[in-house]
Amino acid sequence: MTTAPRWRVVGRGEGGAITVVDLDRNGDRLAVHAFDDDAFRRAVAADAEATRWVWHDTRWWYRMLLDAGIRISRCHDLRLSHAILRTSAWADAPALRAARGWDAGGPLEEAGPQALFDLDGGDVPVLPESLDEVLAEFERQREAVTASPQRARLELLLAAESAGALVAEELHAAGVPWSREVHAGILDATLGPRPLAGGVPARIAELGAVVRAALGDDRASLDSQPKLLRALHRAGVPATSTNRWELAEYDHPVIAPLLEYKKLTRLASANGWAWLEEWAPAGRFRPVYVPGGVVTGRWASSGGGALQLPRQLRPAVRADPGWTLVVADVAQLEPRVLAAMAGDTALAAAARGTDLYAGMVGEGVVTSRQEAKIAMLGAMYGATTGDSGRLVPALRRAYPRAMGLVDEAAAVGEAGGVVTTWLGRSSPAPGSGWQRVQQEASGADASAADETRARRSARDRGRFTRNFVVQGSAAEWALAWLADLRTRLAALPVADAPAPASGPVFAARAHLAFFLHDEIIVHAPQEQAEAVAVAVREAADAATRLLFGGFPLDFPLDLQIRADAAKG
DNA sequence: AAGGGACGCGCG
DNA sequence: AAAGCGCGCGTCCCTT
Numbered sequence: 001m002t003t004a005p006r007w008r009v010v011g012r013g014e015g016g017a018i019t020v021v022d023l024d025r026n027g028d029r030l031a032v033h034a035f036d037d038d039a040f041r042r043a044v045a046a047d048a049e050a051t052r053w054v055w056h057d058t059r060w061w062y063r064m065l066l067d068a069g070i071r072i073s074r075c076h077d078l079r080l081s082h083a084i085l086r087t088s089a090w091a092d093a094p095a096l097r098a099a100r101g102w103d104a105g106g107p108l109e110e111a112g113p114q115a116l117f118d119l120d121g122g123d124v125p126v127l128p129e130s131l132d133e134v135l136a137e138f139e140r141q142r143e144a145v146t147a148s149p150q151r152a153r154l155e156l157l158l159a160a161e162s163a164g165a166l167v168a169e170e171l172h173a174a175g176v177p178w179s180r181e182v183h184a185g186i187l188d189a190t191l192g193p194r195p196l197a198g199g200v201p202a203r204i205a206e207l208g209a210v211v212r213a214a215l216g217d218d219r220a221s222l223d224s225q226p227k228l229l230r231a232l233h234r235a236g237v238p239a240t241s242t243n244r245w246e247l248a249e250y251d252h253p254v255i256a257p258l259l260e261y262k263k264l265t266r267l268a269s270a271n272g273w274a275w276l277e278e279w280a281p282a283g284r285f286r287p288v289y290v291p292g293g294v295v296t297g298r299w300a301s302s303g304g305g306a307l308q309l310p311r312q313l314r315p316a317v318r319a320d321p322g323w324t325l326v327v328a329d330v331a332q333l334e335p336r337v338l339a340a341m342a343g344d345t346a347l348a349a350a351a352r353g354t355d356l357y358a359g360m361v362g363e364g365v366v367t368s369r370q371e372a373k374i375a376m377l378g379a380m381y382g383a384t385t386g387d388s389g390r391l392v393p394a395l396r397r398a399y400p401r402a403m404g405l406v407d408e409a410a411a412v413g414e415a416g417g418v419v420t421t422w423l424g425r426s427s428p429a430p431g432s433g434w435q436r437v438q439q440e441a442s443g444a445d446a447s448a449a450d451e452t453r454a455r456r457s458a459r460d461r462g463r464f465t466r467n468f469v470v471q472g473s474a475a476e477w478a479l480a481w482l483a484d485l486r487t488r489l490a491a492l493p494v495a496d497a498p499a500p501a502s503g504p505v506f507a508a509r510a511h512l513a514f515f516l517h518d519e520i521i522v523h524a525p526q527e528q529a530e531a532v533a534v535a536v537r538e539a540a541d542a543a544t545r546l547l548f549g550g551f552p553l554d555f556p557l558d559l560q561i562r563a564d565a566a567k568g
Numbered sequence: 569a570a571g572g573g574a575c576g577c578g579c580g
Numbered sequence: 581a582a583a584g585c586g587c588g589c590g591t592c593c594c595t596t
Contacts, residue, residue, distance in 0.1 A: 224592055225575055243576060245582070266577060269590055294586060298580085305588060308578040333580090374582080381584035388584070467585040471580090517580045517586095 005030050007076070008047070009054040009138055010040075010061060011131030019131045027142060041068045048072045054138050056129045058165035066173045069504035071490070077162040078102070078137050079127055080292050084161060085144050089418055089426045090154060093144035101128045102137055150424055156546065157423035160476065161292060163483035167512060168289035168299065170486075174502040174511050175284030176306075177325075177523055179318035182564070183276055186313060191264055194273050201268055207261040214254035222261060270305065271313055279304040283501055289515070296472040297425045297479075298517060307516055317514070317565035319523060320500040326510075326532045328559040329519035330478075330540065332356040335376050335402075336555055337474045340548040341422050344402035348553040365398040366391060379403060380470050382410060382463035406466045413465025414458040421472035422547060427465050434461065477555070478518055480543035486512065488535035489522065497525030514565075521565055529561045 005022035013019030018040045022030040035043060044053070044065055052074040055061045065072065082102040085091045096102075128134065145154050187194070192202030200208070212218050215235045221227040228242050237250050244262065247255055279285050285304060293300025301307045319325045330336075335356055339347035350359030357372035366372045371391055378388030379395050396403045409419045413427070416435065420426045434457055440446060441454030489510045499507040500523065510532050514521035524532040537557060544555050560567075 226593080241575080248581085262576085266590090270578070296586065298586065300587060302588075305578075305590095307580075308588060310578055329580095378584065381586095383584045386581095386583060388582075463585065471586060474580095519580080 003030060005051060007054050007138075008051045009131070009135055011056070011134035012129050013131045021131065021135060027139065037064075041065065041070060044072060045070045052076055054078065054134070056127050056134050056137075058162070058169060060129075062166060062169045063173075066169055066503070066505055071170070071505045072166065073487070073490070074159075075162050075166060076138070076141075076158065077165045078134065078141065080161045080165055081141055081158045082137065083292060084157060084425055085141055085154075087418075087426045087428060088148075088154065088424050089420045090148050090150040090424045091144045092147060093140065096137075096140040096144050099137060099140060101133070148424075153422070154424045156480075157425065157476065160423070160479040160483050161297075163486065164291045164299070164479045167482050167486055167515070168291045170505070171289055171512055171515060172286055174506045174513055174523070175286040176317055176514050176521070177320055177323075177500070177502075178280040178283055178285045179316050179564075180276060180280060180283065182318060183280070183313060183316035184273075186316065187267075187272060187276075190312075191268055191272070201264070201272075204261065204264050204268060207257050207264065210257040211254055211261050214252075214257060222258070223265070267310070267312070270308075271310060275304070294475075295428060296468050297421065297475040298471065299475075299515070306514075311567070315564045315566040317521065319563050320498070320502075322498040322526055323500055324524055324526045324529045324561055324563055325513070325565055326522040326524055326529060326536055326559065326561055327519075327565050328521075328533075328536050328557045330481075331556050331558055332376075333477065333518040333555065334380060334470050334474045336553060337422070337477055338380065338402050338405065338470050339399075340544075340551050340553050341469070341473055342401040342405040343551065344399050344405075345552070347399045347402045348551070351553060354556045360398075363398065365394055380406060380467055382459075382466045406470065409469045410462035410466035413468075414462035416461075417465075419465045419469050421469055421476060423473070423476045425472050425476070427468045427472075430461060474518070477543055477547055478515075480546050481539050482512070482515060482520065484542045484546075485520065485522075485536060485539035488539055489532065492528060492531055492535070495525035495528050497527065533559055533561060 003024055006025040007023045009021045009023060011019055013034055018035045018037065020033045020035065020040070020043065024030055033043070048071060053061070053072060054076040055078065057079045058075055058077045062072070062075070079102065082096065085093055085096055086103060128137070145151055145158070148154050191204060195201050208222055211222060212220050215231050217231055217234065220231040225242050229239065232239050232242070232254070235252070235254060237252050237254065239246055239250065244259060247259060287304045287306030288302045289306065290300040290302055317325065331354060332351070335347065336351055338344070339351060350356055350363055350365070353359055357369045357376070360366055360372040360376070361369055366375055374388045375391035375395050379392050383389045383392065412419050416430050416438065418426050418429055437457050438454050441450045489512070492510055494508050495510070497508055502511060502523065508525065510522055510524035510528050512520060513523040520536070522532050522536065536559060540555050540557055544553070
């Protein structure tokens with residue numbers, strides 16, 4: 001009788017052949033297989049459900065599999081896991097920290113065959129993919145986790161991070177269903193007809209003329225910040241910058257058309273016709289997601305500005321014929337995560353309905369929903385002045401546990417310490433520059449300027465660590481939500497729907513199409529919309545229980561089923 | 569000519 | 581009406 005492997009570790013063996021080592025739950029070897037590329041794909045396809053595949057970089061291996069139409073259930077991404085364990089305060093892992101090569105983490109090209117042609121790159125870091133190095137790193141990671149006092153949470157974090165890596169590749173492969181017609185229609189209505197190559201859109205040209213007239217300078221340059229600032233000064237607007245918020249404070253006929261001009265030039269340059277051609281040439285927008293790309297554990301993106309899509313263009317996200325979108329975002333994710341982490345039952349009580357901010361008003365902590373929002377954001381970001389800073393003390397009185405948690409995180413950061421999220425991602429230690437500034441200020445010959453500088457950089461770091469614990473833990477909730485939802489969607493029956501342009505893995509199957517910190521979009525066959533909506537809600541509940549057990553707090557969703565992703 | 573920094577602004 | 585966290589990207593401008 002054969003034992004089913006717990007892990008299947010993938011690497012390059014003799015002569016570069018793909019080699020898979022099957023391990024049992026104790027990490028003992030069950031079998032070793034050498035494959036060519038085709039045989040490897042067949043082996044994965046035959047065992048896609050059962051096994052946790054262990055590999056150096058999901059971007060490399062899973063992209064190859066998805067291209068061949070193969071989806072898998074689980075993996076362990078050594079690159080992402082290494083990054084977490086290397087800095088986690090809960091992992092005492094000297095061997096892992098000493099390992100060379102695993103902290104490289106460059107773009108995908110550097111890990112793939114592209115590197116062969118990147119000769120002038122010279123010392124471009126390449127992740128180890130040889131079987132020996134992959135096995136050794138996996139062993140180091142298992143040791144670090146097993147020895148951790150927070151083993152269960154770290155295991156959860158590594159599993160969630162790795163699932164996120166799978167989701168990121170699937171999102172890229174499927175793409176965001178994008179209506180070029182709707183997008184072009186918005187551009188036309190806002191900017192005017194598409195100009196000839198290199199031309200200025202009509203509405204922008206008109207507004208530019210109005211602005212120059214108001215400045216009394218028909219040759220004023222509006223696109224150069226220093227020149228615009230000088231032109232404003234000549235026209236009697238004593239602005240110190242040209243940002244929107246400051247300009248809005250001045251009462252001058254140039255302000256309104258100038259702000260509109262800036263709005264339109266922004267749309268044209270960031271998401272205009274050129275963007276449409278480059279990023280959505282065939283009805284799909286395919287951003288590259290970068291899991292763990294932000295220090296806090298949030299995802300980043302590269303290419304196309306996926307995480308900055310203006311709300312204005314959301315109507316261009318449009319389901320294929322016979323399909324629909326399930327659009328869901330979490331209401332007040334970060335304050336809810338904070339309440340659960342701190343075990344703050346008063347804040348949890350305010351969150352009991354669907355609107356945490358309304359709950360705060362109901363408890364008499366603040367007088368309006370807007371105040372509640374400003375105060376809560378100020379507490380999580382470390383505001384000290386303005387309306388926001390003024391309201392924070394009221395929150396400290398009403399929610400001492402939640403506020404105590406972020407205040408403590410700030411204090412640790414100001415003192416140069418490290419803070420850690422709910423599941424175990426730690427903030428980076430302060431850099432040598434930061435420490436030097438603090439030391440210089442504490443020396444006997446420190447000037448007043450030295451002390452001011454040191455205090456400011458300490459406060460800056462305090463605000464960073466204050467926010468780190470909340471933003472990072474919220475990212476963990478979102479990862480758990482994504483991972484659980486991904487599994488539920490895969491379990492839905494294959495639908496009788498027209499094949500979408502989403503590639504072989506996603507034809508006739510509901511799939512994630514977009515993710516943005518606390519929001520997801522699922523592209524679903526119309527007949528499955530309700531089932532998908534249920535899965536999205538159940539996944540949120542599952543994530544909450546997984547992270548916070550029985551703590552009495554919901555994470556309610558704002559969920560809509562509709563053909564486009566506009567809010568309505 | 570290429571690259572880095574500053575600025576501004578889109579998103580959460 | 582905003583000053584306080586985390587990002588990516590386009591533009592301009594200056595340096596190399």
